[in-house]
Amino acid sequence: MVLAIRVALKVVPGSTREGIAGWLGDALKVRVRAPAEAGRANEAVLRVVAAALELPLHSVRIASGGSSPKKILEIDDLDLATVRARIDALAR
Numbered sequence: 001m002v003l004a005i006r007v008a009l010k011v012v013p014g015s016t017r018e019g020i021a022g023w024l025g026d027a028l029k030v031r032v033r034a035p036a037e038a039g040r041a042n043e044a045v046l047r048v049v050a051a052a053l054e055l056p057l058h059s060v061r062i063a064s065g066g067s068s069p070k071k072i073l074e075i076d077d078l079d080l081a082t083v084r085a086r087i088d089a090l091a092r
Helices: 041-050 080-091
Strands: 005-010 020-026 027-031 060-064 070-076
Touching: 005 041, 005 080, 020 041, 020 080, 027 041, 041 060, 041 070, 041 080
Parallel strands: 005 027
Antiparallel strands: 005 070, 020 027, 060 070
């Protein structure tokens, strides 16, 4: 059985720094250098989140909000507690 969770994102495209900025309430704030055009920022978001969570790229996907800075990300094979722990570990 594949476990899939959904996480709210707040994406900042065109940022000078790329990476996960931490939690903004219940949403994960993600900065990417790519501009918000032709899906480039979305691709960068998937790459950044997958790397931060130590997952293969195919385990993360945008479930909704493809053209909005507010997105819902679907993540396979991790529970929410593990996602939170891995993100919190990045901030240390």
